[in-house]
Amino acid sequence: MSYAIETFSLTKNYGNGRGCHDVTLRIPAGEAFGFLGPNGAGKSTIVKMLVGLTSPTDGKALVFGQPAGSVEARRRIGYLPELFRYPGWLSGEEAMQFHAKLCGMKGSTAKRRINQLLDEVGIGQRGRDRIKGYSKGMQQRLGLACALLNDPDIVFLDEPASALDPVGRHEVRELLQRLRKEGKTIFLNSHLLEDVEQLCDRVALLNNGRILSEGRVSDVLRASSRWRFRVGGMTPEMLDWLRETMIVAVDIVPMENSEMPAWGEHWLEAGLAEDEQVGYFNRLLIEQGMTLYETQKVKSSLDEWFLQAVSGLEHRGENR
Amino acid sequence: MIAVWMLTWKELVRKKVTLMTLLLTVLFWIAFYFIAQSVGASVAQSESGIISLDDLLERFRGSAILLSIGFFFGSIATGFLAIFSSVAAVAGEAEHGVLQSVLARPIPRTRWYMGRWLGFVTFCLAYALLLFVSILVIVTYAAGAHPDWSTIGPAFVLFMSPVFLMVTLTMFASCWLAPLGNGVAMVMLFGMSWLGTMLDRVIATGMFRTDETTKASDTLEIVSGLIRLLIPTDALQQRMLSELFQVKSLGGGFSSRDSLGYFSVVNPPSDAFLYYTAVYFLIFLAAGLLAIRRKDF
Numbered sequence: 237m238s239y240a241i242e243t244f245s246l247t248k249n250y251g252n253g254r255g256c257h258d259v260t261l262r263i264p265a266g267e268a269f270g271f272l273g274p275n276g277a278g279k280s281t282i283v284k285m286l287v288g289l290t291s292p293t294d295g296k297a298l299v300f301g302q303p304a305g306s307v308e309a310r311r312r313i314g315y316l317p318e319l320f321r322y323p324g325w326l327s328g329e330e331a332m333q334f335h336a337k338l339c340g341m342k343g344s345t346a347k348r349r350i351n352q353l354l355d356e357v358g359i360g361q362r363g364r365d366r367i368k369g370y371s372k373g374m375q376q377r378l379g380l381a382c383a384l385l386n387d388p389d390i391v392f393l394d395e396p397a398s399a400l401d402p403v404g405r406h407e408v409r410e411l412l413q414r415l416r417k418e419g420k421t422i423f424l425n426s427h428l429l430e431d432v433e434q435l436c437d438r439v440a441l442l443n444n445g446r447i448l449s450e451g452r453v454s455d456v457l458r459a460s461s462r463w464r465f466r467v468g469g470m471t472p473e474m475l476d477w478l479r480e481t482m483i484v485a486v487d488i489v490p491m492e493n494s495e496m497p498a499w500g501e502h503w504l505e506a507g508l509a510e511d512e513q514v515g516y517f518n519r520l521l522i523e524q525g526m527t528l529y530e531t532q533k534v535k536s537s538l539d540e541w542f543l544q545a546v547s548g549l550e551h552r553g554e555n556r
Numbered sequence: 557m558i559a560v561w562m563l564t565w566k567e568l569v570r571k572k573v574t575l576m577t578l579l580l581t582v583l584f585w586i587a588f589y590f591i592a593q594s595v596g597a598s599v600a601q602s603e604s605g606i607i608s609l610d611d612l613l614e615r616f617r618g619s620a621i622l623l624s625i626g627f628f629f630g631s632i633a634t635g636f637l638a639i640f641s642s643v644a645a646v647a648g649e650a651e652h653g654v655l656q657s658v659l660a661r662p663i664p665r666t667r668w669y670m671g672r673w674l675g676f677v678t679f680c681l682a683y684a685l686l687l688f689v690s691i692l693v694i695v696t697y698a699a700g701a702h703p704d705w706s707t708i709g710p711a712f713v714l715f716m717s718p719v720f721l722m723v724t725l726t727m728f729a730s731c732w733l734a735p736l737g738n739g740v741a742m743v744m745l746f747g748m749s750w751l752g753t754m755l756d757r758v759i760a761t762g763m764f765r766t767d768e769t770t771k772a773s774d775t776l777e778i779v780s781g782l783i784r785l786l787i788p789t790d791a792l793q794q795r796m797l798s799e800l801f802q803v804k805s806l807g808g809g810f811s812s813r814d815s816l817g818y819f820s821v822v823n824p825p826s827d828a829f830l831y832y833t834a835v836y837f838l839i840f841l842a843a844g845l846l847a848i849r850r851k852d853f
Binding site: 284287288289290291307308310311313315316317319320321322323325326334335337338339340379382383 | 559560563566567570571652653654656657658659660661662663664850852853
């Protein structure tokens with residue numbers, strides 16, 4: 237398997253306790269990888285080391301087999317920094333032309349690519365305007381277009397949708413989905429967990445500069461042991477009986493008013509670790525005279541996973 | 557590197573640095589023309605039209621004083637232009653988030669640095685050339701005397717050399733200092749070089765005794781020498797004036813050390829000092845390149 241990114245005990249020590257420590261990652265080519273963590277966890281530090289803006293104190297990183305930060309590695313990357321600005325005295329088109337020259341792109345190829353990308357990110361003809369007149373969202377779109385200019389094999393995106401409105405976010409998400417289908421490797425650093433959930437194959441959670449957890453998004457979302465049961469004809473006594481019999485927490489899930497049926501239908505939620513327990517629970521419901529309409533596993537969200545993983549831990553990014 | 561160089565020129569034009577510099581230069585030209593004209597008119601003209609050697613020396617003296625005034629402004633203008641154009645080259649641009657996307661591109665950082673350096677230096681050199689030529693033209697036209705043409709080439713090389721020094725120093729310092737701090741530091745350093753020349757003039761007046769007990773003059777000489785070593789820009793200006801005011805055809809009848817009063821060039825640096833300046837420049841250029849390679853953004 238060829239890896240787009242490999243890091244071996246990558247460490248950056250800023251001398252004030254910040255940075256990252258002993259980060260080892262392997263990201264196969266073509267994978268969309270989500271990098272999560274609370275503020276100040278060290279996510280951007282790792283991205284900066286991978287794109288060559290910061291040098292590691294210890295360990296090493298490879299991008300497509302080349303040392304991270306080398307010119308050869310940088311030839312294959314696109315990077316959208318978290319906090320960036322293009323010179324306001326340039327037009328969007330001029331900024332992209334400059335970056336095209338830095339990438340060694342030739343005149344006509346560069347021009348075609350620039351026009352195509354400006355259209356794709358929704359800037360279009362406004363690319364001829366000076367950047368100082370762009371909104372924050374437009375600057376973000378320009379940054380994304382610039383990151384994709386050299387048709388990179390891997391794109392590092394540090395909070396790509398942070399300044400965008402919902403329409404912009406949707407468009408960026410679609411663009412990233414398209415890149416993923418084209419086989420590009422995506423390294424997404426984002427607080428918008430919904431975006432990560434929809435786009436990424438795998439995620440890693442960083443806290444205080446160390447990898448806390450790592451896994452496939454599908455596994456993370458399946459990791460929940462909570463089940464829901466839509467039942468009819470339930471009484472409070474039956475609920476107490478169920479709790480005593482199963483020795484697990486069984487709760488009634490509040491329903492939206494619009495979903496509330498007239499004949500006392502309820503959603504029950506129970507934490508059941510084994511599939512056998514689910515079958516047994518179903519049997520009990522029916523034996524007690526309730527009507528069982530539907531059984532489903534509760535799909536957890538990345539938000540829950542994130543919150544669970546970091547709850548109770550110290551976060552150096554916040555002064556508590 | 558050429559792309560970065562061209563972008564630097566575009567930046568200096570678009571940010572109205574060129575426009576404002578030219579506007580203020582035009583004001584200087586107007587003021588300087590009137591000064592030159594009045595100095596030129598004050599030099600006695602013989603009614604027969606035959607110019608005596610004394611008149612010639614007087615006229616040359618007048619033009620030399622004018623050139624000293626003109627090039628004093630010239631050195632300030634080019635020095636400040638060199639400082640303020642490059643003051644935000646590294647830390648300032650990183651602070652604004654401009655550098656992060658640029659340095660992730662597949663070019664060595666040293667090439668980006670040299671591209672910026674070339675952009676600032678060539679821009680300031682173009683301005684230095686404009687000033688140098690315009691000052692000579694105004695003095696020749698309005699005061700009726702000009703330096704020996706053979707001295708112009710070496711004088712221009714010396715006139716533009718502070719541009720190389722100040723851009724190199726300012727860019728080197730900008731690897732660590734934010735624009736405001738860097739600007740203040742560089743202006744103070746640049747200003748300090750005038751102090752060295754001023755001390756030389758004070759020493760030359762003989763106001764301070766040099767007997768065994770006080771040795772004030774020795775101390776001033778040491779301080780002046782150290783300042784010159786720390787920042788050689790005004791020393792180069794003094795050498796430039798001394799080159800420019802050499803008039804071989806007058807057979808030693810004119811001396812830039814004694815004939816110009818307050819504007820006398822009392823202690824022009826030696827050739828060895830010029831070599832020192834070249835090494836000084838190369839060290840700071842190399843240090844800047846090393847710093848940009850190692851800097852974390």
